[in-house]
Amino acid sequence: MSYHAGRHFLQIPGPTNVPDRVLRAIDFPTMDHRGPDFAALGKACLSGMKKVFQTEAHVVIYPASGTGAWEAALVNTLSPGDKVLMYETGQFATLWQKLAARLGLDAEFMGGDWRHGADPAAIQSRLEQDKGQAIKAVCVVHNETSTGVTSRIAEVRKAIDAAKHPALLLVDTISSLASIDYRHDEWGVDVTVAGSQKGLMLPPGLSFNAISEKALAASGSAKLPRSYWAWDEMLASGKTGYFPYTPATNLLYGLREALDMLFEEGLQNVFARHDRHAEATRRAVRAWGLEVLALNPAEYSSALTTVMTPAGVNADAVRKTILEHFDMSLGTGLGKLAGKVFRIGHLGDFNDLTLMGTLAGVEMGLQLAGVKIKPAGVQAAMDCLAEAHRKAPGAVRAAA
Ligand SMILES: *Cc1c(COP(=O)(O)O)cnc(C)c1O
Numbered sequence: 185m186s187y188h189a190g191r192h193f194l195q196i197p198g199p200t201n202v203p204d205r206v207l208r209a210i211d212f213p214t215m216d217h218r219g220p221d222f223a224a225l226g227k228a229c230l231s232g233m234k235k236v237f238q239t240e241a242h243v244v245i246y247p248a249s250g251t252g253a254w255e256a257a258l259v260n261t262l263s264p265g266d267k268v269l270m271y272e273t274g275q276f277a278t279l280w281q282k283l284a285a286r287l288g289l290d291a292e293f294m295g296g297d298w299r300h301g302a303d304p305a306a307i308q309s310r311l312e313q314d315k316g317q318a319i320k321a322v323c324v325v326h327n328e329t330s331t332g333v334t335s336r337i338a339e340v341r342k343a344i345d346a347a348k349h350p351a352l353l354l355v356d357t358i359s360s361l362a363s364i365d366y367r368h369d370e371w372g373v374d375v376t377v378a379g380s381q382k383g384l385m386l387p388p389g390l391s392f393n394a395i396s397e398k399a400l401a402a403s404g405s406a407k408l409p410r411s412y413w414a415w416d417e418m419l420a421s422g423k424t425g426y427f428p429y430t431p432a433t434n435l436l437y438g439l440r441e442a443l444d445m446l447f448e449e450g451l452q453n454v455f456a457r458h459d460r461h462a463e464a465t466r467r468a469v470r471a472w473g474l475e476v477l478a479l480n481p482a483e484y485s486s487a488l489t490t491v492m493t494p495a496g497v498n499a500d501a502v503r504k505t506i507l508e509h510f511d512m513s514l515g516t517g518l519g520k521l522a523g524k525v526f527r528i529g530h531l532g533d534f535n536d537l538t539l540m541g542t543l544a545g546v547e548m549g550l551q552l553a554g555v556k557i558k559p560a561g562v563q564a565a566m567d568c569l570a571e572a573h574r575k576a577p578g579a580v581r582a583a584a
Contacts, residue, residue, distance in 0.1 A: 193512035195542050197329050197488035198359055198382035200532030202438075206385055209441035210434045217433055218426065226425030229436050232443035236361060236384075236451070237376055237394040239368035244418040245439075246391045247432040250358040250379030253391035254280050255287070256413035257354050257375040261399055262320055263407035264288045269310060269351070270323040271302035275330035275519040280323060280356060287408060292319075298521065301328070301335035301483040304343035311347035321352040321374075327360035329382075330518040332490035332527060333478045334364065341372040352399055358382060358391075362446055363487045363531040365455045374399040380435065383487065385442045385532045390435050395419075456576075458486040461530040461539045464568040465489045468543045468561030472550065477525055487531040488515065491546075492524060497555050499526045506549030512542065536569050 194201050215221055233243045246252050262268065267290040270281045277296075284291035294306060302324045311319065322344060327334050337355055344353060352374040357366050361376075363383035368376045373396065380390035395403075395415060403415055417428040446454055462484060469476050469491050477490035493499040503514050503526050515527030528546065530539055543565050550557050 188511045190511070193510070193538075193542060193545060195529045196513050196515040197332075197527055197529035197531060198379075199388050200382055200385060200529060201534070202387055203385055203442075203445065203533040205445060206438045206441050210387075210438040212434070212437050214433050217431055222433075223425030225433075225436055225440060226422070226427065226431070229439050229443070230422055230425070232440070232447070233392060234394075236443065236446065237368040237378070237392075238366065238370065239376075239394050241369065241397065242395040242400060242415075242419055242422075244393050244395070244415055244422060245427075245431065245436075246393075246413070246418075247389065247430070247435070248391045249388055250356075250377065250381075250391045251279075251283070252413070253358075253377045253379065253393055254283055254356065256391075256393050256410075256415070257377050258284055258287055258289065258321075259406070259408040259410040259413050260393075260395075260415045261352055261354070261375060261402045261406050262287075262289060263405075265290055266320040267292060267318045268321045268323055269294065269307065269319050271307065271325075271335070272296040272298075273301055273325050273328035273331065273333060273335060274298045275521075276328055276356065276358075277323075277325045278519060280325065284323070289408075298328075298331050299333065299477055299479045301333050301480070302340055304336060304339040307340055308343035308347045311344060311349040311351065314349065317350060319349070319351045321354050323354045323356075325356040326366060327357065327364060327485050327487050329359040329488065329515075329527075330490075330521060331477055332485040332488045333480075333483050334360065334485050336482065337366070337373065338371045345372075352402060359487050359531070360485075362451075362454065363458045364485070368394045368396075372396075374402075380439065383531050384439070385445070386435060386438045389432050390439060455486070457535075458531060460569065460572050461534065461536075462486040462489060463572075464539060464565040465528055465530055465543065467568045468547070468565040471560040471564035472547065472557040474557065477521075488527050488529045490515075490521075490525050490527045493526065494555065497553075498523050502526060502549060502553045502555060505553040506545055509552060510545040510549060512545045512549075514546070539569070540566065
């Protein structure tokens, strides 16, 4: 492989670009995870993650990809044969449903069109039909990374309450946490699943569960086999800042640094930044004359935008052109969207000018690939950003 000057643009919706501060924090001698210095690191990571989940409840950290934390959420709360209601928002919801079925759960999948989030009204009426309360959990993906569509979790909670149903609410925030406003406690979520390599700006390798008291109580009688994922020993060790088995120590150094960065910027500012970049991206897409996959503006994702290519244009050929000419990786179409869409990740360590570089690469790439577009997207995005800066005094640097 020859040297490519400048930084590669890793604009897939995760893993995201890892900032230098985090890389430097990881590049530190591994310490004894049972030694006296470790507790401060473990405690800082756990308490910082509680702030990010917006919860006072329990948090566990696994040395695992997000898929591990999916499994953990299910095996800690459910028993073999339990019925769970899962909502088909896209490819990630589909994978979670498959995982649940493989664990021996009766995983009912409510069909969706991959252009909308989970429908709270449909969930409510399904729960109202469940007179015997056989459904033990409702599982929803907050930000469906295959489509760029979010689900309205607060409304899903209200739907469960309106149906007077005791099911647990399990939510995947792997690609939304620390990018899109998310409130574990306020929204009454029982288990939130998260991962390190998206909004948290870390390499892959850590994942998380935030656990309500109700979920913890359910774990007392849940019968699915579990050992590595078991919450009890994790929570017991966590009280003192330690782990029952070897944690991913160097990733925890990175997590502590990433949490500091998020709090320095302020979580609300982080969310506003993602909202701004998503809006500018959608303006660019429309100015090109292309279509965003998400149909409901209330469900637009601020972490990524999925762009539909015109009929007859293979989206992967466009991605290949962009990678070859401009050293930028965009997300591929997953599952039934293969070849039909590409995904622009605008989450994590990302600013206005990284967005403009990204959109310039997409605009040039679309033209090079022979796609008929109006070359007006970059300008539309710049106008959008300029307007946002005029309106809000949101200078990224305070005056000296
Ligand atoms: C990335 C992602 C996953 C899978 O996480 P892994 O770390 O690849 O196991 C699951 N759900 C969502 C919404 C994701 O974005």
